[in-house]
Amino acid sequence: xxxxxxxxxxxxxxxxxxxxxxxxxxxxxxxxxxxxxxxxxxxxxxxxxxxxxxxxxxxxxxxxxxxxxxxxxxxxxxxxxxxxxxxxxxxxxxxxxxxxxxxxxxxxxxxxxxxxxxxxxxxxxxxxxxxxxxxxxxxxxxxxxxxxxxxxxxxxxxxxxxxxxxxxxxxxxxxxxxxxxxxxxxxxxxxxxxxxxxxxxxxxxxxxxxxxxxxxxxxxxxxxxxxxxxxxxxxxxxxxxxxxxxxxxxxxxxxxxxxxxxxxxxxxxxxxxxxxxxxxxxxxxxxxxxxxxxxxxxxxxxxxxxxxxxxxxxxxxxxxxxxxxxxxxxxxxxxxxxxxxxxxxxxxxxxxxxxxxxxxxxxxxxxxxxxxxxxxxxxxxxxxxxxxxxxxxxxxxxxxxxxxxxxxxxxxxxxxxxxxxxxxxxxxxxxxxxxxxxxxxxxxxxxxxxxxxxxxxxxxxxxxxxxxxxxxxxxxxxxxxxxxxxxxxxxxxxxxxxxxxxxxxxxxxxxxxxxxxxxxxxxxxxxxxxxxxxxxxxxxxxxxxxxxxxxxxxxxxxxxxxxxxxxxxxxxxxxxxxxxxxxxxxxxxxxxxxxxxxxxxxxxxxxxxxxxxxxxxxxxxxxxxxxxxxxxxxxxxxxxxxxxxxxxxxxxxxxxxxxxxxxxxxxxxxxxxxxxxxxxxxxxxxxxxxxxxxxxxxxxxxxxxxxxxxxxxxxxxxxxxxxxxxxxxxxxxxxxxxxxxxxxxxxxxxxxxxxxxxxxxxxxxxxxxxxxxxxxxxxxxxxxxxxxxxxxxxxxxxxxxxxxxxxxxxxxxxxxxxxxxxxxxxxxxxxxxxxxxxxxxxxxxxxxxxxxxxxxxxxxxxxxxxxxxxxxxxxxxxxxxxxxxxxxx
Amino acid sequence: xxxxxxxxxxxxxxxxxxxxxxxxxxxxxxxxxxxxxxxxxxxxxxxxxxxxxxxxxxxxxxxxxxxxxxxxxxxxxxxxxxxxx
Ligand SMILES: [Mg+2]
Ligand SMILES: [Zn+2]
Ligand SMILES: [Zn+2]
Ligand SMILES: [Zn+2]
Numbered sequence: 001x002x003x004x005x006x007x008x009x010x011x012x013x014x015x016x017x018x019x020x021x022x023x024x025x026x027x028x029x030x031x032x033x034x035x036x037x038x039x040x041x042x043x044x045x046x047x048x049x050x051x052x053x054x055x056x057x058x059x060x061x062x063x064x065x066x067x068x069x070x071x072x073x074x075x076x077x078x079x080x081x082x083x084x085x086x087x088x089x090x091x092x093x094x095x096x097x098x099x100x101x102x103x104x105x106x107x108x109x110x111x112x113x114x115x116x117x118x119x120x121x122x123x124x125x126x127x128x129x130x131x132x133x134x135x136x137x138x139x140x141x142x143x144x145x146x147x148x149x150x151x152x153x154x155x156x157x158x159x160x161x162x163x164x165x166x167x168x169x170x171x172x173x174x175x176x177x178x179x180x181x182x183x184x185x186x187x188x189x190x191x192x193x194x195x196x197x198x199x200x201x202x203x204x205x206x207x208x209x210x211x212x213x214x215x216x217x218x219x220x221x222x223x224x225x226x227x228x229x230x231x232x233x234x235x236x237x238x239x240x241x242x243x244x245x246x247x248x249x250x251x252x253x254x255x256x257x258x259x260x261x262x263x264x265x266x267x268x269x270x271x272x273x274x275x276x277x278x279x280x281x282x283x284x285x286x287x288x289x290x291x292x293x294x295x296x297x298x299x300x301x302x303x304x305x306x307x308x309x310x311x312x313x314x315x316x317x318x319x320x321x322x323x324x325x326x327x328x329x330x331x332x333x334x335x336x337x338x339x340x341x342x343x344x345x346x347x348x349x350x351x352x353x354x355x356x357x358x359x360x361x362x363x364x365x366x367x368x369x370x371x372x373x374x375x376x377x378x379x380x381x382x383x384x385x386x387x388x389x390x391x392x393x394x395x396x397x398x399x400x401x402x403x404x405x406x407x408x409x410x411x412x413x414x415x416x417x418x419x420x421x422x423x424x425x426x427x428x429x430x431x432x433x434x435x436x437x438x439x440x441x442x443x444x445x446x447x448x449x450x451x452x453x454x455x456x457x458x459x460x461x462x463x464x465x466x467x468x469x470x471x472x473x474x475x476x477x478x479x480x481x482x483x484x485x486x487x488x489x490x491x492x493x494x495x496x497x498x499x500x501x502x503x504x505x506x507x508x509x510x511x512x513x514x515x516x517x518x519x520x521x522x523x524x525x526x527x528x529x530x531x532x533x534x535x536x537x538x539x540x541x542x543x544x545x546x547x548x549x550x551x552x553x554x555x556x557x558x559x560x561x562x563x564x565x566x567x568x569x570x571x572x573x574x575x576x577x578x579x580x581x582x583x584x585x586x587x588x589x590x591x592x593x594x595x596x597x598x599x600x601x602x603x604x605x606x607x608x609x610x611x612x613x614x615x616x617x618x619x620x621x622x623x624x625x626x627x628x629x630x631x632x633x634x635x636x637x638x639x640x641x642x643x644x645x646x647x648x649x650x651x652x653x654x655x656x657x658x659x660x661x662x663x664x665x666x667x668x669x670x671x672x673x674x675x676x677x678x679x680x681x682x683x684x685x686x687x688x689x690x691x692x693x694x695x696x697x698x699x700x701x702x703x704x705x706x707x708x709x710x711x712x713x714x715x716x717x718x719x720x721x722x723x724x725x726x727x728x729x730x731x732x733x734x735x736x737x738x739x740x741x742x743x744x745x746x747x748x749x750x751x752x753x754x755x756x757x758x759x760x761x762x763x764x765x766x767x768x769x770x771x772x773x774x775x776x777x778x779x780x781x782x783x784x785x786x787x788x789x790x791x792x793x794x795x796x797x798x799x800x801x802x803x804x805x806x807x808x809x810x811x812x813x814x815x816x817x818x819x820x821x822x823x824x825x826x827x828x829x830x831x832x833x834x835x836x837x838x839x840x841x842x843x844x845x846x847x848x849x850x851x852x853x854x855x856x857x858x859x860x861x862x863x864x865x866x867x868x869x870x871x872x873x874x875x876x877x878x879x880x881x882x883x884x885x886x887x888x889x
Numbered sequence: 890x891x892x893x894x895x896x897x898x899x900x901x902x903x904x905x906x907x908x909x910x911x912x913x914x915x916x917x918x919x920x921x922x923x924x925x926x927x928x929x930x931x932x933x934x935x936x937x938x939x940x941x942x943x944x945x946x947x948x949x950x951x952x953x954x955x956x957x958x959x960x961x962x963x964x965x966x967x968x969x970x971x972x973x974x
Contacts, residue, residue: 840920842919849926849927851927853919853966853967854961857956857961857964858960858961859961860960869960
């Protein structure tokens with residue numbers, strides 16, 4: 001087995017500040033003239049566009065390395081500043097250093113003993129793998145201690161207070177410190193005194209924070225663009241550098257001829273302004289430099305920072321070609337393997353086709369049809385581009401179609417629009433598991449939305465309230481083959497997360513199948529034709545004769561779509577879990593028995609075909625293959641929709657109506673519980689409450705109250721449920737697993753129950769009470785967030801307030817949870833992404849060291865496990881019996 | 890404070906010292922060199938008990954760990970004995 005090893009490994013990366021010498025050494029040329037191009041349009045020597053800095057025009061060669069446009073990535077230059085200038089990015093650091101060192105001798109404002117203690121503390125932090133943030137925090141604390149002494153322990157010099165006038169001017173009491181003076185002070189600080197202040201003197205000297213030399217980025221970083229009118233337009237950075245050069249020049253002249261101090265200082269300030277805005281044009285305290293048009297310039301910091309900055313725009317996320325994004329909508333007539341692509345998108349997205357001797361005629365025909373062919377009002381793929389072997393692209397238009405068709409030869413590549421059957425990748429964010437990006441077959445559709453089968457909503461976690469999804473067109477045969485074999489939707493019916501199906505029937509599908517199979521209803525010929533009119537299937541289900549008429553049983557219709565040889569037994573979702581299950585004789589028809597692909601008894605619902613739970617889907621996918629499973633899901637969901645369309649289905653608030661008697665009963669139950677809690681609270685106050693082991697008296701009361709009120713809500717629910725049978729549509733949905741739960745129904749019909757904040761009854765808000773409507777210290781049910789009303793009755797204002805408290809907690813929790821679990825998952829992925837399972841089932845990293853001797857310790861692929869187990873004994877035995885039965889044993 | 894025998898803790902799996910003559914066969918089966926195996930410090934509390942039993946364990950020896958697993962019965966893992974840094 002050949003495995004790749006690692007030759008070298010990055011141990012650490014250090015970012016440090018550049019010294020003036022380093023800048024000069026790096027520089028390809030000194031820049032002195034603010035002019036860029038001469039009258040002939042050639043770059044001026046020692047100007048900002050000097051060809052020593054690289055080239056941006058084809059034809060020219062770089063004077064530093066001799067490379068052409070695409071060979072030379074550019075070289076830095078430098079500007080010698082007439083007077084030193086403060087770097088805005090380091091003012092905070094400079095302030096810290098000035099304040100914590102002596103203005104006379106430059107020593108740190110502490111004794112050598114103190115300094116050494118701090119240095120060893122810093123060393124200790126570094127040895128423990130010191131996080132840069134922690135080191136910075138410690139340095140800040142040390143600097144704070146140092147600046148508290150107003151007299152230097154080394155030279156007894158008096159220390160005046162140093163202030164920073166934002167953004168870049170330093171002041172000592174009332175005298176301004178020029179950058180030159182600041183620099184001189186920083187120069188005086190000895191190396192060893194820098195260590196406790198968080199600087200590493202091996203790599204940085206503080207005086208470098210006051211610039212004497214300015215690094216000029218290569219022209220390739222700030223290319224000028226030629227407008228259609230022929231005028232040249234310079235990059236914002238170039239504009240700013242021109243300003244700097246002009247002022248720098250004037251400053252030097254004025255200084256050299258000995259102009260009045262005031263003029264020199266004004267120019268110096270102006271240079272400071274330009275260099276500050278060159279680095280960060282959003283520095284607070286100074287107006288941003290603007291373009292003539294009034295638009296503020298995008299300088300260094302602005303290039304990197306924020307949503308449109310280099311990091312978020314170009315590095316963390318990139319735009320890709322051959323992709324599309326739009327709103328999604330449902331289409332029950334598509335297969336789960338398909339995706340509906342609107343014609344507009346299909347025309348724009350292309351697949352490259354190599355022209356060969358075999359397909360050249362076909363391709364000629366395609367080209368002749370032009371870029372946007374239609375056939376009888378139906379979409380036909382067109383050709384957008386023809387690519388010659390030398391890489392030149394020709395855009396196909398209506399007018400050049402004929403000439404281009406003639407020119408095409410073997411070896412050309414043609415980019416054609418999408419057509420039905422193309423393999424594409426389809427994705428919905430957040431892409432949290434591998435099923436978030438699956439391969440689909442294209443089906444072109446009218447409209448402007450991507451369409452998908454409802455059964456693939458669960459893996460994408462998609463709904464249609466405005467969700468958008470992305471589509472990527474694969475560009476090579478290898479990619480398409482790989483996607484088809486590994487990424488097709490049908491290959492993801494079983495989830496690796498829990499070893500069961502994640503794709504299956506949802507909502508109306510389940511209700512529909514309930515109607516079809518529960519208690520085996522009869523369907524007339526008319527009904528069956530109506531149901532089947534939307535289905536693609538062979539043959540027809542077995543009929544029976546009732547009163548001389550051909551009729552069909554629901555279970556027989558369902559059996560028609562089951563593969564032959566399927567044997568399975570399971571409990572339906574509607575099963576009431578009786579003490580002893582009567583199995584086939586269940587009076588609720590809740591025990592599903594399928595023998596040799598025939599549904600004998602039982603109701604088909606969520607536990608048979610539902611996403612996440614469907615055991616039949618699970619078994620078909622496992623024993624009959626993914627293709628059979630896909631066909632089953634496709635047909636059974638359309639069948640279900642046929643049935644529910646025929647029957648009609650609705651639910652309304654009346655489904656939660658209860659007889660007067662029951663309403664009274666619920667009311668009494670709740671009142672009784674309330675009364676009991678009141679008594680408990682009284683007992684607590686009187687000190688008569690029996691304390692629970694391990695709990696305080698108050699905790700005891702809370703636990704008891706929660707128990708009592710929880711039971712009261714349950715009882716209210718039970719009373720309500722008594723009158724809500726399977727004849728009720730809301731109950732049908734809840735019991736079959738189609739939508740909602742019995743709890744939802746009891747909250748609508750019975751009572752909402754206790755509202756909880758962090759698992760406890762609400763207790764805070766006002767002094768000793770939750771709201772001013774209650775007595776201080778009141779501990780009864782109502783005062784602590786118990787809601788007696790049901791959603792149907794409506795909540796009173798106080799109840800509504802408590803309910804909102806619970807609701808808000810839920811919202812906050814989900815917001816916190818998603819961000820936290822997202823980051824946790826990111827770290828996990830980063831740690832595990834380059835591990836691989838080899839064919840001996842060992843898990844190894846790229847350095848070929850063993851991480852796990854056998855994947856998961858047992859070598860079981862979770863997707864192929866049965867609900868996490870390697871084998872399902874019951875299932876195997878049942879298949880054995882079926883074989884025996886067949887043999888007549 | 891009495892001394893704690895970690896090996897008696899329910900959550901600590903059984904550690905064995907692999908006899909030197911078996912090492913080659915095991916590495917062959919794992920398709921790995923010794924340096925590709927996970928490491929165990931000679932100072933590991935689990936090794937302390939083994940050293941008491943077998944005498945000194947030189948670095949470079951292999952330790953076998955038998956873990957009880959619900960799905961795999963007993964799963965074997967190996968560790969290479971190393972000294973700190
Ligand atoms: Mg949505
Ligand atoms: Zn160059
Ligand atoms: Zn001093
Ligand atoms: Zn039953």
